[in-house]
Every structure is written in C-alpha cells, then in structure tokens.
Amino acid sequence: MEEEKSVSLTNAPTLGHSVIPIVNKLQDIFGQLGSQSTIELPQVAVVGSQSSGKSSVLEALVGRDFLPRGSDICTRRPLVLQLLQTKKGQEGGDQEFGEFLHLPNKRFYDFNEIRREIQAETDREAGGNKGVSDKQIRLKISSPNVLDITLVDLPGITKVPVGDQPTDIEARIRTMIMSYIKLPSCLILAVTPANADLANSDALQIAGMADPDGYRTIGIITKLDIMDRGTDARNFLLGKVIPLRLGYVGVVNRSQADINTNRSIKDALIAEEKFFQSHPVYNDLADRCGVPQLAKKLNQILVQHIKTVLPGLKSRISAALVSVAKEHASFGEITESKAGQGALLLNILSKYSEAFTSMIEGKNEEMSTSELSGGARIHYIFQNIFVKSLEEVDPCEDLTDDDIRTAIQNATGPKSALFVPEVPFEVLIRRQISRLMDPSLQCARFIYDELIKMSHRCMVNELQRFPVLRKCMDDVINNFLREGLEPSETMIGHVIEMEMDYINTSHPNFIGGSKAVETALQQVNSFKAAAPGPRKDSADSDKASASDRSLKSRALLARQVNGNVPDQNVRLAAEGERGMPTGTNNDTSKKSVSNGGSSWGISSIFGGSDSRMAIKENSTSKPFNEQPFSENLQSLERASSMIHLREPPSVLRPSETHSDQENIEIAVTKLLLRSYYDIVRKNVEDSVPKAIMHFLVNHTKRELHNVFIKKLYRENMIEEMLQEPDEVALKRKRTKEMLRVLQQAFRTLDELPLEAESIERGYSVSTDQTGLPKIRGLPSSSMYTSSGSSEYSYSPSPKNHRSRKSSHSGELQSPSFPNGDSKASGRTAGMYPTIDV
Ligand SMILES: Nc1nc2c(ncn2[C@@H]2O[C@H](COP(=O)(O)OP(=O)(O)OP(=O)(O)O)[C@@H](O)[C@H]2O)c(=O)[nH]1
Numbered sequence: 001m002e003e004e005k006s007v008s009l010t011n012a013p014t015l016g017h018s019v020i021p022i023v024n025k026l027q028d029i030f031g032q033l034g035s036q037s038t039i040e041l042p043q044v045a046v047v048g049s050q051s052s053g054k055s056s057v058l059e060a061l062v063g064r065d066f067l068p069r070g071s072d073i074c075t076r077r078p079l080v081l082q083l084l085q086t087k088k089g090q091e092g093g094d095q096e097f098g099e100f101l102h103l104p105n106k107r108f109y110d111f112n113e114i115r116r117e118i119q120a121e122t123d124r125e126a127g128g129n130k131g132v133s134d135k136q137i138r139l140k141i142s143s144p145n146v147l148d149i150t151l152v153d154l155p156g157i158t159k160v161p162v163g164d165q166p167t168d169i170e171a172r173i174r175t176m177i178m179s180y181i182k183l184p185s186c187l188i189l190a191v192t193p194a195n196a197d198l199a200n201s202d203a204l205q206i207a208g209m210a211d212p213d214g215y216r217t218i219g220i221i222t223k224l225d226i227m228d229r230g231t232d233a234r235n236f237l238l239g240k241v242i243p244l245r246l247g248y249v250g251v252v253n254r255s256q257a258d259i260n261t262n263r264s265i266k267d268a269l270i271a272e273e274k275f276f277q278s279h280p281v282y283n284d285l286a287d288r289c290g291v292p293q294l295a296k297k298l299n300q301i302l303v304q305h306i307k308t309v310l311p312g313l314k315s316r317i318s319a320a321l322v323s324v325a326k327e328h329a330s331f332g333e334i335t336e337s338k339a340g341q342g343a344l345l346l347n348i349l350s351k352y353s354e355a356f357t358s359m360i361e362g363k364n365e366e367m368s369t370s371e372l373s374g375g376a377r378i379h380y381i382f383q384n385i386f387v388k389s390l391e392e393v394d395p396c397e398d399l400t401d402d403d404i405r406t407a408i409q410n411a412t413g414p415k416s417a418l419f420v421p422e423v424p425f426e427v428l429i430r431r432q433i434s435r436l437m438d439p440s441l442q443c444a445r446f447i448y449d450e451l452i453k454m455s456h457r458c459m460v461n462e463l464q465r466f467p468v469l470r471k472c473m474d475d476v477i478n479n480f481l482r483e484g485l486e487p488s489e490t491m492i493g494h495v496i497e498m499e500m501d502y503i504n505t506s507h508p509n510f511i512g513g514s515k516a517v518e519t520a521l522q523q524v525n526s527f528k529a530a531a532p533g534p535r536k537d538s539a540d541s542d543k544a545s546a547s548d549r550s551l552k553s554r555a556l557l558a559r560q561v562n563g564n565v566p567d568q569n570v571r572l573a574a575e576g577e578r579g580m581p582t583g584t585n586n587d588t589s590k591k592s593v594s595n596g597g598s599s600w601g602i603s604s605i606f607g608g609s610d611s612r613m614a615i616k617e618n619s620t621s622k623p624f625n626e627q628p629f630s631e632n633l634q635s636l637e638r639a640s641s642m643i644h645l646r647e648p649p650s651v652l653r654p655s656e657t658h659s660d661q662e663n664i665e666i667a668v669t670k671l672l673l674r675s676y677y678d679i680v681r682k683n684v685e686d687s688v689p690k691a692i693m694h695f696l697v698n699h700t701k702r703e704l705h706n707v708f709i710k711k712l713y714r715e716n717m718i719e720e721m722l723q724e725p726d727e728v729a730l731k732r733k734r735t736k737e738m739l740r741v742l743q744q745a746f747r748t749l750d751e752l753p754l755e756a757e758s759i760e761r762g763y764s765v766s767t768d769q770t771g772l773p774k775i776r777g778l779p780s781s782s783m784y785t786s787s788g789s790s791e792y793s794y795s796p797s798p799k800n801h802r803s804r805k806s807s808h809s810g811e812l813q814s815p816s817f818p819n820g821d822s823k824a825s826g827r828t829a830g831m832y833p834t835i836d837v
Pocket residue numbers: 048049050051052053054055056057068069070071073074075076154155156157222223224225226251252253254255256257259
C-alpha cells in the first residue's frame with residue numbers, strides 16, 4: 001500500500017489529466033468573477049456484461065486501486081464516483097481521500113478501506129447473495145491530481161439469475177444501465193471482453209440503443225491477453241466488425257492472479273505496454289491499444305467538449321465586459337489638478353446644456369420609442385391641451401339671454417337710446433376674453449414643469465458621481481426657468497389685455513353689425529317657422545299686434561336710415577340652435593319679423609314701446625304686484641287726492657317677456673360675440689405658445705450655458721462641487737477590478753491551448769523536479785483521421801492530416817450531436833466524417 005501511494009495519479013496517464021490545467025483555468029476565471037458556474041464535463045459510464053472488466057478499466061483510468069474486483073465479486077449497485085480536484089497548498093489540498101455520501105464527515109485515506117466499504121454498503125442494500133439494487137453508492141474522491149469529473153461503474157449485464165437475483169434480472173439491469181447512458185451528456189465506455197463473442201457484445205448492443213449515432217460511445221476490448229491462442233482482436237479494433245464512430249481501444253488489465261498478488265497499477269501498465277509490443281499483430285495499432293491511449297482519447301473528447309461550450313462562455317464574458325465597461329466609464333476618471341477639474345466642470349456644463357437643448361429639439365440619442373418625450377411633450381401641451389381646450393370653449397356658454405338683455409338695457413342708460421350702443425357687446429366680449437387668461441397662464445406653467453422634468457433627466461448617469469454639482473446645477477436651472485417663466489407670464493398678460501383693450505370691430509374676419517342683424521333675422525325667422533301657431537288669449541294677441549307694429553315701424557325707419565332693406569323673401573336656414581334667443585314671445589307674425597331689417601344701432605327709434613318699460617320687480621319687494629291692478633286703483637281712489645308712487649324695488653330686473661326686438665338684439669349680440677371671440681381665440685392660440693417659446697423655452701436653450709458658467713464656474717467652488725461621495729469611489733474601484741478580471745478572463749479563454757499542435761505536443765507528460773506533471777497541452781482529435789473507408793487510424797504527426805473537415809467527435813452536449821445523417825452514419829462503414837478540430 002505504501003508503495004502504491006507513492007505511485008500517485010500523477011505518474012499514470014489518468015483520465016483527463018491533461019485537461020486539468022484548462023479546466024483549472026476556467027474555474028479560476030469563474031471563481032474570480034464570483035460565479036459558481038463552470039464547465040460541466042460529461043459524465044463517463046462503463047457498461048458491459050458481467051466480469052467484462054469494467055471496474056478494472058475505471059481503476060486504470062483513475063490510476064487508483066479502490067474498486068471491488070474479482071471473479072466472485074461483482075458490481076451490484078451503481079457506483080457514482082465523483083472526482084474532485086483539491087488545490088495544492090490549501091489545507092489538506094495535497095492529500096488523496098475518499099468520502100461516501102452515506103458516511104458523511106468520514107474521510108478514507110486508505111483505498112483498501114474504500115473498497116471494503118463499497119462491498120459492505122453493497123451488501124447492506126442488495127444483500128449478501130448476489131442481489132442487485134439500483135440505489136447508488138456515491139463516492140467522492142478528492143485529490144490534487146484529478147479532473148472534476150464523474151464516473152459511473154454500473155452492474156454488469158447478466159442473463160442467468162443466480163443467488164437472490166430475480167428472474168427478470170437482465171431486464172432490470174438493462175433498465176438501470178439505460179437510465180444512466182441515455183443522458184446526452186454521458187460518455188459511454190462499452191466494455192467487451194476479447195475472450196467472448198465480440199460480435200454479440202452486450203455492451204455495444206445497449207450502447208447502440210442509447211447512442212444510435214455513436215457520437216459518445218467508445219468501444220473497449222479487455223482481456224486481449226487471454227484470447228484463444230491463434231485469435232486476435234485486430235479486425236475488431238479496426239472497426240471492421242462493428243464500426244464505431246469514436247473507434248475502439250484494446251486494453252490489458254490486471255488478471256485475477258495479478259490482483260491476488262497485489263500487482264500495482266504502474267506495474268500493470270508496464271506489463272500492458274510489453275504485451276502490445278510483443279504482439280506483432282497489434283504493432284501498427286499503437287494508437288488504439290493500451291490504457292494510456294484510452295485516457296488520451298477521453299482527454300481529447302473532453303477538450304472537444306470544452307471547445308464546444310467555449311464560445312458560449314466567451315460571449316457571456318464579452319457581454320459582461322461591455323456592461324461593466326459602460327458602468328466604469330460612467331464613473332469617469334479621477335481628476336486631481338485644478339486645471340483638470342476646471343476643464344471637467346466646463347465639459348460637464350457644456351454637455352448638460354447640449355443634452356438639454358437636444359432633448360427639446362428631439363435630437364437626444366436615448367430617445368424613447370414608447371412615449372413622447374422632450375420637445376414632443378411641449379408640442380403636445382400646446383396643441384393637444386391648450387389649443388384644443390380653447391377651441392372647445394363656447395363664448396356664450398355662460399351668458400344667458402337675460403344676461404345679454406340686462407347688459408343691453410344697462411348700456412342705454414337712463415334714456416331710451418337712439419341706437420343700440422356697442423357697449424354691451426364690448427362689455428360682454430371683454431368678459432369672455434378675460435376668461436382666456438387662466439388657461440394661457442396655466443399653459444406656461446405646464447411648459448415650465450416640463451422643462452424642470454427635462455432638466456432632471458439630463459445626464460443622470462454622468463452626474464451620479466457629483467451629487468453636489470448636480471444639486472447646484474438643479475438650483476441654477478430651477479431659478480433660471482422660474483425667471484424665464486415671469487416674462488412669459490407677463491407677455492401672456494399683455495396679449496390678453498391688448499385684446500381686451502381694443503375691440504377691433506374693423507377686423508376683416510369680424511362679422512360686423514349688418515351681417516349679424518341679417519343672420520339674426522334669418523335665425524329668428526326659421527325659429528318661428530318651427531314654433532307652434534299663435535296663442536288664442538287676448539293679452540298675447542295684443543302684444544303681438546304691438547310688437548308687429550313696432551317692428552314695422554323699425555323696418556321702415558331702418559330703410560330710411562340705412563337705405564338697406566333685407567330681402568323680405570330671404571329664408572335662410574338658421575345658423576344653429578346655439579344662437580337662438582329663448583324669449584317667450586314666439587307668436588310674432590312672420591311678416592313682421594322679416595320686415596325687421598338691418599336695424600342694428602338704431603334700436604332706440606324702433607318704436608314707442610320701450611322694452612325696458614316691462615319691468616319685473618324683485619320678488620322681495622313687490623307691493624304692487626301682490627294685488628290686481630284694479631284693486632290698486634281703488635285703493636288709490638280711496639286715498640286722498642295725493643298721488644302715491646310705489647317704492648322702486650331694491651333690485652330691478654328686465655321683465656320676463658322678450659319683445660321681438662329684444663330677441664333679435666340678443667341673437668345679434670351672440671353672433672357678434674362668437675365672431676369676435678373666434679378672432680381673439682385664434683390670436684391667443686397663436687401668441688401664447690410664441691410667448692412661451694420665446695421667453696421660456698428658447699431663452700433657456702440660448703442662455704443656459706452662459707448662466708451655468710456665470711453661476712457655477714467659480715474657481716473657489718470647483719473642488720467642492722466635484723467632490724465624489726465615498727460610495728462612488730468604491731464603485732469605481734470595484735468596476736475597475738471587475739473590468740480587469742473580465743479582460744483577463746477573455747484573454748485566457750482566447751489563449752487556451754486547444755489547438756491541435758499544442759495539444760499534441762503537450763500530451764507527453766513529464767515530471768518536473770517537484771514530481772508534478774508538466775502538461776504542455778492536450779491530445780487533439782485531429783490526430784484521428786479517417787483512413788480509407790470505415791476506420792480511424794492514428795497519425796502521430798500532424799503532417800499526416802488528410803482532412804481538416806470538422807466533425808462532432810466528443811461533443812457531448814445534446815445540441816452538438818447532429819442526427820441528420822444518423823441512420824446512415826451511425827454504425828455504417830464508410831460514412832464516418834473526419835474527426836478534426
Ligand atoms: N487477464 C485479464 N483479466 C482481466 C482483465 N480485465 C479484467 N480482468 C479480470 O476479470 C475479472 C472481472 O473484472 P472486473 O473489473 O471486476 O469486471 P467487472 O466488469 O467490473 O465485473 P462486474 O462488476 O462483476 O460486472 C477480474 O478478476 C479481473 O481481474 C484483462 O484485461 N485481462
């Protein structure tokens with residue numbers, strides 16, 4: 001045992017030993033990146049009939065004696081052997097030991113003890129009498145000289161039940177084996193003893209079921225030393241009997257006698273080498289004979305696997321590299337010198353102003369496609385909010401007919417005016433224009449808010465590291481925008497006041513009095529035409545005749561005064577319900593109305609009945625109204641000869657009844673209001689955005705940079721403003737380190753010795769002074785070239801490469817196993833692609 005320990009794994013051509021440096025490097029890379037994920041190597045399972053030499057092959061590959069072997073001892077439970085690399089120099093890192101899952105915290109340093117525990121644990125579960133169980137035994141072997149890989153030793157296929165074995169033992173074992181080898185990531189070592197009928201190999205049969213295309217099956221022929229005299233496995237090794245994409249390797253393990261005499265693995269390897277040398281039939285098949293060749297083949301498959309997954313790892317790292325580099329750049333470099341800091345501040349101020357301007361103009365790079373931003377929002381506020389709201393306003397909305405009538409009566413003062421003055425129209429239009437003030441000012445406020453929001457969105461990342469500067473800049477821009485808001489509000493005030501100050505009735509778009517009267521008459525006419533016929537009661541008919549008279553006279557006068565009589569037959573459609581007066585006196589004859597004429601401005605001479613005579617007294621003071629007129633008269637008569645006047649009510653309102661003239665006057669007033677209001681509205685819709693753009697938005701664009709420099713570019717303030725919080729310095733340091741690690745990782749991945757030549761050169765393992773192997777590279781799959789039709793031949797020199805066409809040898813990840821030609825190429829001679837890298 002002592003002697004065996006000194007023959008460490010390092011001296012044997014163990015499985016994956018040449019892949020170790022690469023995998024270690026990858027692990028280092030991912031370790032540094034703080035990621036647990038690393039390359040997952042394929043699992044290797046040995047399958048075959050009972051006593052075919054499976055355990056012996058595994059042991060030889062691991063280079064350790066620890067598995068129960070022997071003619072009467074067999075594998076009866078799956079043994080999952082997890083090799084774990086320990087780091088030399090770490091505590092306990094250079095020791096080799098085993099641990100069982102079922103015996104936690106117990107380390108086995110004696111490998112004979114491990115073997116005994118495997119046997120004991122097998123008996124515990126499967127009984128002592130040949131019973132088989134599918135419950136795994138999990139063994140972890142830690143060693144500085146192994147690759148992190150999992151090997152599975154499976155029970156051998158048996159046909160005749162013995163001992164406690166059930167009658168369907170073969171089916172059970174096959175199912176158990178399949179559950180492991182069907183996994184696309186499982187590499188199958190199909191072990192067939194040379195002293196049995198090779199063509200009927202159970203191992204190849206079951207492997208063929210799990211891996212029909214043969215991308216992950218290696219054929220292993222054991223017991224070449226005990227073949228019938230005169231027979232050999234040459235044709236089999238050459239793949240002439242059952243072709244196999246990854247080919248065959250012939251091995252000579254220790255015999256039972258060797259085991260009994262404790263022959264070491266090292267000695268067994270030497271004996272194996274001698275065997276092949278002394279058998280001329282295998283002389284030219286050196287590349288497919290011996291455990292070292294098997295290890296080499298496996299290494300090469302592992303390398304191929306790593307190569308397959310490497311691009312994915314690289315792209316992950318490069319993506320991380322890009323994002324970390326971006327983050328690092330956002331923290332900028334530390335600037336110590338005064339001049340440097342000054343330049344940095346200037347640069348930030350300029351960039352900010354540019355970014356702000358670009359945002360308004362819609363030219364910033366990070367423009368959103370999911371919502372409106374920057375200048376587009378300003379436009380939206382102007383057009384879709386401000387203009388739209390003004391357009392929806394009806395200037396007569398809050399003016400009742402009574403309001404208008406009262407205004408008209410008030411405007412004529414104490415006398416019956418000769419003309420209906422312009423005063424009521426002006427009073428009312430001013431009142432409506434003044435209503436435009438609030439939305440206009442609100443619009444300016446909205447734009448101001450937008451600009452503030454934009455300023456917060458400018459250079460968010462870049463200014464993260466300078467919170468003091470950010471605060472100062474925010475203060476400056478807030479003040480500046482507030483200062484810009486004032487003149488725009490003043491301007492808006494002026495615009496509205498100008499409109500109120502001079503009512504330009506000569507505006508070309510203004511309807512004018514004559515046209516308004518004409519239209520009003522048409523409206524009243526069509527309204528009457530639609531109204532029910534005259535009422536029968538005498539009072540109403542009296543009124544009707546009175547108003548008829550008055551209209552007639554007005555029409556006459558109008559004709560005389562203006563010389564402009566409207567066509568009596570004109571019956572134009574009403575301009576709309578909005579303009580219709582709501583008077584109660586609807587029974588005026590059509591004729592009288594049509595004769596009303598264009599009498600605007602001379603209503604005072606339209607007739608004797610002054611509509612203002614019909615006073616409706618306030619209900620709070622109605623002494624006269626409470627009793628009929630006759631009674632009032634009687635009481636007056638009863639009184640002395642003195643004539644008493646009733647007290648005027650404190651609040652006087654026009655009477656409820658409207659004369660025709662009033663109706664027309666109301667309609668005319670409304671027409672004039674609407675017409676003029678439209679003019680003003682257009683002006684305001686145009687001028688307010690202009691004022692806001694000029695005094696606030698564009699002023700900010702023009703002046704912001706200057707203001708920044710004036711307020712913030714002060715020598716004594718620069719250092720303070722460019723102060724970074726500790727957290728930023730820490731983040732910068734961390735991202736810088738991460739960037740370095742990622743760059744290193746990227747380079748390391750690029751420089752991994754995965755090229756054919758370096759791998760081939762490096763395969764020869766020599767030990768240095770410390771006894772550790774000097775591994776210069778890995779064996780390459782390119783060393784295997786297709787020779788002739790159905791076989792692989794080993795060409796030791798790269799010069800012998802006949803083809804460099806890529807293949808999928810050793811690609812154990814499921815997507816890497818193409819199955820396009822599976823049926824044809826699976827195990828058919830002459831269809832194998834060249835294995836190359
Ligand atoms: N002469 C000779 N004997 C071998 C060779 N390989 C294996 N043996 C012997 O064959 C017997 C069975 O070997 P194992 O390695 O236990 O075979 P196994 O396939 O693991 O057996 P089970 O687990 O029972 O299926 C042992 O006595 C080995 O010493 C070989 O190449 N040559």
